[in-house]
Amino acid sequence: MRITQGTFSFLPDLTDAEIRAQIDYALGLGWAIGIEYTDDPHPRNCYWEMWGNPLFDLRSGTGAMTEVLACRKAHPQVYIRVNAFDATRGFETTRLSFIVNRPAAEPGFLLKRHEMDGRRIQYTLESYAAQAPEGRRYE
Amino acid sequence: MSMAAAETSDSAGCAAGDSVDLSKLLADSQVKAVLDELDELIGLEPIKTRIRDIAALLLVERARKHLGLAGGSPSLHMCFTGNPGTGKTTVALRMAQILHRLGYVRKGHLIAVTRDDLVGQYIGHTAPKTKEVLKKAMGGVLFIDEAYYLYRPENERDYGQEAIEILLQVMENQRDDLVVILAGYGDRMEAFFRSNPGLSSRIAHHLDFPDYRPQELEEIAQRMLHAMQYRLSPAAAAALRDYIPLRMRQPHFANARSIRNALDRARLRQANRLFAQQETLLTRDELMTIEGEDLRASRVFA
Numbered sequence: 001m002r003i004t005q006g007t008f009s010f011l012p013d014l015t016d017a018e019i020r021a022q023i024d025y026a027l028g029l030g031w032a033i034g035i036e037y038t039d040d041p042h043p044r045n046c047y048w049e050m051w052g053n054p055l056f057d058l059r060s061g062t063g064a065m066t067e068v069l070a071c072r073k074a075h076p077q078v079y080i081r082v083n084a085f086d087a088t089r090g091f092e093t094t095r096l097s098f099i100v101n102r103p104a105a106e107p108g109f110l111l112k113r114h115e116m117d118g119r120r121i122q123y124t125l126e127s128y129a130a131q132a133p134e135g136r137r138y139e
Numbered sequence: 140m141s142m143a144a145a146e147t148s149d150s151a152g153c154a155a156g157d158s159v160d161l162s163k164l165l166a167d168s169q170v171k172a173v174l175d176e177l178d179e180l181i182g183l184e185p186i187k188t189r190i191r192d193i194a195a196l197l198l199v200e201r202a203r204k205h206l207g208l209a210g211g212s213p214s215l216h217m218c219f220t221g222n223p224g225t226g227k228t229t230v231a232l233r234m235a236q237i238l239h240r241l242g243y244v245r246k247g248h249l250i251a252v253t254r255d256d257l258v259g260q261y262i263g264h265t266a267p268k269t270k271e272v273l274k275k276a277m278g279g280v281l282f283i284d285e286a287y288y289l290y291r292p293e294n295e296r297d298y299g300q301e302a303i304e305i306l307l308q309v310m311e312n313q314r315d316d317l318v319v320i321l322a323g324y325g326d327r328m329e330a331f332f333r334s335n336p337g338l339s340s341r342i343a344h345h346l347d348f349p350d351y352r353p354q355e356l357e358e359i360a361q362r363m364l365h366a367m368q369y370r371l372s373p374a375a376a377a378a379l380r381d382y383i384p385l386r387m388r389q390p391h392f393a394n395a396r397s398i399r400n401a402l403d404r405a406r407l408r409q410a411n412r413l414f415a416q417q418e419t420l421l422t423r424d425e426l427m428t429i430e431g432e433d434l435r436a437s438r439v440f441a
Binding site: 053057059060061062063064066067 | 244245273
């Protein structure tokens with residue numbers, strides 16, 4: 001099942017040129033780029049691993065693009081996303097976030113039903129991939 | 140890669156099958172305005188010629204790309220040598236604009252750094268530091284002032300060598316989106332290149348900035364004063380003419396920079412003189428004019 005998180009996730013995967021264009025757009029607005037990766041696709045998992053430091057003060061997307069490619073080379077089979085952080089007072093938050101790499105096979109989620117008291121049911125999502133230990137989930 | 144894509148779409152837009160209008164290309168790139176601005180700089184003839192050559196090369200390269208002739212983008216890393224105050228930084232700034240207008244770099248900003256910005260303080264600190272600076276400079280020009288400080292032969296464990304190696308690597312790989320300009324005094328630069336031959340061979344353009352002649356320095360002084368909205372009285376102009384050759388013989392003469400400092404001191408004296416006059420009503424003319432005595436009070440006349 002294809003994970004749809006962040007901007008553009010219902011579109012076909014972005015090409016490198018399109019990623020670059022998005023990064024340039026974000027830099028043009030003065031946002032800082034951060035690259036993050038994870039192998040836990042759960043939608044509530046919002047704290048991904050950081051790939052290096054956030055890239056402040058970039059003028060052109062070339063530097064950020066090198067980092068994206070380097071991260072993809074080091075972790076070809078995990079989710080990688082690019083975040084664009086807006087430091088403007090009042091925002092001070094991520095304004096744009098999109099996935100730039102995903103594993104070849106995404107096994108999807110198991111919907112777990114827990115019987116609670118009085119026939120009440122509690123639902124939980126569990127990723128099939130996350131059943132394997134960290135680092136061996138998409139081998 | 141997106142640059143290559145832009146180029147192909149460009150050539151698709153170029154209807155003529157077998158010819159390119161060079162003058163139209165020149166007009167489109169707006170590089171002429173920057174070249175004209177460059178002409179406003181006084182002196183520096185060999186530098187201007189070389190920059191014109193580079194601009195022509197890039198323009199022709201562009202025309203060739205329109206017709207699908209692959210030449211590979213030329214290497215444009217440069218080395219500026221010259222005495223202090225000969226305009227190295229100023230020219231580097233213009234260079235960034237020219238390269239941007241000709242589409243060689245994407246943004247055309249100038250990041251000026253020295254050894255401190257590149258070299259770290261402990262093991263493992265240098266590489267990330269240098270890489271970060273390089274990332275910031277991508278799409279523009281990285282100007283490394285006094286580059287010879289990167290290499291300290293007296294200390295074989297110096298981290299400067301590491302910074303040089305990373306620089307070399309990037310200068311090789313990112314040929315199309317980063318231009319590195321090394322700058323420094325001529326003799327020390329030469330020694331630096333002798334001990335780092337790899338660096339020298341990767342730099343295509345070695346530009347030597349000549350010292351200014353007295354006549355040129357005088358023009359520069361006039362230009363600076365004009366920019367600061369001052370003017371010289373006839374006596375002051377004569378004083379300046381006497382001052383320049385005297386100052387040139389002094390130690391630590393730094394060409395245009397020394398002239399700027401001299402003018403700043405003259406402004407100081409002018410302010411003092413006006414203040415001492417005890418006349419509360421000053422005309423616009425008085426406020427703008429630097430008199431002969433303001434310059435003559437300099438210690439070089441002593």
